[in-house]
Amino acid sequence: AQSVSQHNHHVILSEAASLELGCNYSYGGTVNLFWYVQYPGQHLQLLLKYFSGDPLVKGIKGFEAEFIKSKFSFNLRKPSVQWSDTAEYFCAVTPGFGNEKLTFGTGTRLTIIP
Amino acid sequence: DTGVSQDPRHKITKRGQNVTFRCDPISEHNRLYWYRQTLGQGPEFLTYFQNEAQLEKSRLLSDRFSAERPKGSFSTLEIQRTEQGDSAMYLCASSVIPGTDYTGELFFGEGSRLTVL
Numbered sequence: 590a591q592s593v594s595q596h597n598h599h600v601i602l603s604e605a606a607s608l609e610l611g612c613n614y615s616y617g618g619t620v621n622l623f624w625y626v627q628y629p630g631q632h633l634q635l636l637l638k639y640f641s642g643d644p645l646v647k648g649i650k651g652f653e654a655e656f657i658k659s660k661f662s663f664n665l666r667k668p669s670v671q672w673s674d675t676a677e678y679f680c681a682v683t684p685g686f687g688n689e690k691l692t693f694g695t696g697t698r699l700t701i702i703p
Numbered sequence: 704d705t706g707v708s709q710d711p712r713h714k715i716t717k718r719g720q721n722v723t724f725r726c727d728p729i730s731e732h733n734r735l736y737w738y739r740q741t742l743g744q745g746p747e748f749l750t751y752f753q754n755e756a757q758l759e760k761s762r763l764l765s766d767r768f769s770a771e772r773p774k775g776s777f778s779t780l781e782i783q784r785t786e787q788g789d790s791a792m793y794l795c796a797s798s799v800i801p802g803t804d805y806t807g808e809l810f811f812g813e814g815s816r817l818t819v820l
Contacts, residue, residue, distance in 0.1 A: 593745075621807060623807075625811075631813070632706070632707070632811045632812055632813045632814070633746070633794070633796075633809075633811040634811070635808045635809075638806075638807060638808070640807065679745050679746070681745070683807070689734065689736070689751075689798050689807060689809050690736075690748050690751065690759065691738075691746070691748065691809060692748070693745030693746050693747070694745050695743065695744055695745050696743075696744075696745050
């Protein structure tokens with residue numbers, strides 16, 4: 590069975606700082622990788638995903654993530670954060686195409702200080 | 704709003720009572736998922752349906768839990784004889800099956816929060 594680790598539980602940054610949130614997964618086969626975001630009081634929504642191809646994927650709101658297969662990692666980055674990025678961020682994995690049974694990490698709470 | 708809707712948003716009950724949650728997915732979505740999220744954890748998979756067929760159930764889904772999707776549209780999740788450990792946010796999500804419009808994205812509702820006293 591697959592598992593996902595997010596080592597940063599709570600990250601506090603000032604506006605305009607750069608962001609990198611770590612995500613490592615454990616699974617021996619082909620995986621699809623996702624980052625979901627939950628803004629305060631809202632539902633979970635997709636930020637970006639990786640299925641295949643270019644390991645650097647771009648998502649909404651200036652976020653990007655890089656899949657490094659050798660490190661089993663899918664870290665989320667943003668060069669300059671805004672106060673509106675305050676949210677909880679979840680990394681998730683599914684085993685192969687057409688399977689949306691997501692295994693989530695424990696999440697990283699991001700607080701941006703104006 | 705044509706997203707996934709869940710009802711009720713918050714339910715407080717006493718231990719031993721039965722509760723039922725309802726999920727209305729996005730209308731053209733064939734697949735419907737239930738997840739449970741406890742404080743400080745990510746969502747955990749409970750079960751999913753493709754149309755009216757329940758295709759998979761997690762070991763987390765004890766025999767006190769039952770989920771249905773009778774006509775392939777809305778779904779219900781019932782918890783019988785609730786326990787304090789059942790307190791959690793119950794999330795519903797929907798998606799399309801792989802095809803020309805497939806994106807692999809799950810569309811989540813805002814959840815139903817259960818508090819068992």
